[in-house]
Amino acid sequence: MTAALFNPIQLGQLTLANRIVMPPMTRSRASQPDDSANDMMATYYAQRSTAGLIIGEGTQVSAMGKGYAWTPGIYSDNQLTGWRKVTSAVHANNGVMFAQLWHVGRVTHPENINGQQPISSSAIKAENVKVFIDDGENGPGFVDVVKPREMTKADIQQVVEQFRQAALNAIKAGFDGIELHAANGYLINQFIDSESNLRTDEYGGSLTNRLRFLDQVIGAMVEAIGADKIGVRLAPLTTLNGTVDATPELTYTAAASLLNKHNIAYIHIAEADWDDAPVMSVEFKQALRAAFKGVLIYAGKYTSQRAVDAIESGLADMIAFGRPFVANPDLPARIKLGQPWAPHNPETLFGGDEKGLTDYPVFS
Template structure:
């Protein structure tokens, strides 16, 4: 293991007014632990995030911006006073532990189920169902399970404008809750992604057809988040150019996402967070494409996708990444930066406790010091 002096993972990085002490990011990961019945962030979640405050930056789990934006059971929202107050407990705990945290703002679009939406159909860019895609719900007895996403309806133009307003208000709510900034979830097949990708959008108005039109919603929401936070630097955008996750596919993703990155650069956002496909036999993201994104977007670039310390160091040294996000390792290793620094063995995570439940599999993973004791 190289020394901190030469290890790029442990060099500071400036993100607007924030100084990150290292280049290690905890990315958004759904854990479904919000208090019921109103999906309110709680003390257990505050403990979970505070345990991981040694990350250079934490991005919260996806938090839905409005009732129609919810797609999974027991996930937190950020649109009621109680939810904002709950998130304030989380941000206070993270800041007290010396950390920095952005809220990931989420509208799932078509990736939902009528049982989560008071009987309403999910909404999307188009009335195209996400065939074979399951969402996490609870039955009448409160038992968790996965069901096929319901058939969506296409949003009217005035409804699109209303959702842009909801994102602006969610950004204001996030700042009121004490977050250091917000990240737009524009990846993994959720609503913004449903406008961007050609095979999920068959609109014939100003929000569909041409690449410029398909990127219009992304641009409008991003501008709303800049207004809601009153700062370009406090806005990040998560994109997933090649993942085809949850049924979103683009006919020419390199062209589409280079244009998206160029647009975000023109808007001046603080960072773009690239989710690389990380499953077996996933499409490879070519180095030339990563360099192309760097050329059209000069802000901070975060990459996530099964990175090891060695792959992360190489990415930083090659210059196409500024920060590296480690997802699953952060689930089971609250002190992940220390473990990476020491070259220590990582705790494995328990798949059965990822979604729903209590402290087990959330806050009970041992840190190095506790394990040694």
């Protein structure tokens, strides 16, 4: 019934035991004040290491890249020490783990970035977008984002270098590879999508120009750690955090072609998964398959049967199950044996302690 999910698959130089992916999910439990991964996070990921591939939660590449309180970084020695605990625990259980590297761009508040003004492709405030802050006085809570400033060429070069260094840091911290977060309205996405990029230089206007920042970041990381250790997450139809593209099928098929030229290991597609969300057509998925020759991962409210169907159709190679992995540390076994999936507690998704993180039981 679910055999298609349990065939091994080659990902770069790695042979993965199955085609089930634990995707990146923000859990906001990094140690303070330095946003470091910790023992609690090591336990959490180790519990879920029967996934063919774990992609860690979004991890900021610099202090300016942070969008929410208590998310981890990967730019200081303390942060690398923290991540080594995590990767060692996952590898001890024969797991494979990539780090997801992100820069949130405009999706933040000065409180999260040492009082600075956020940066973005253009000086456009994301409307109706809130982020989580902890100012140390009024208690943690959600606040509106602020208007960013348009990045200069020097800013762009600096962030490209931050991504390059973060990729090196990830390998140094024991990760098997990295995923570039180019989805969900964060900085790379702010350059790609037409409605969030009003630049008039070589980083804006035409589709080629809007993809230039992505191209340069990937190029720098490929040079640093090798294409076989790199994946990219894209979200063609989501309008999260205010980024909208006028012609998403054209734009993201072009992005897939660009990434194919870099010969990276995989593309991870986040399908829009809210109620009445736009549905990715089979034709769009076929176009992405034609454009990109590496591994294609899809995520978005997949059931076991939908996952099997997607792999057997040839449109997907691996399937990521997000929130099911929160409450089901043994999700691959439950899928294989047809066991029910436990529901997660939404109250403990973000922030807190072990409760709602490491205390979900395996199936008995």
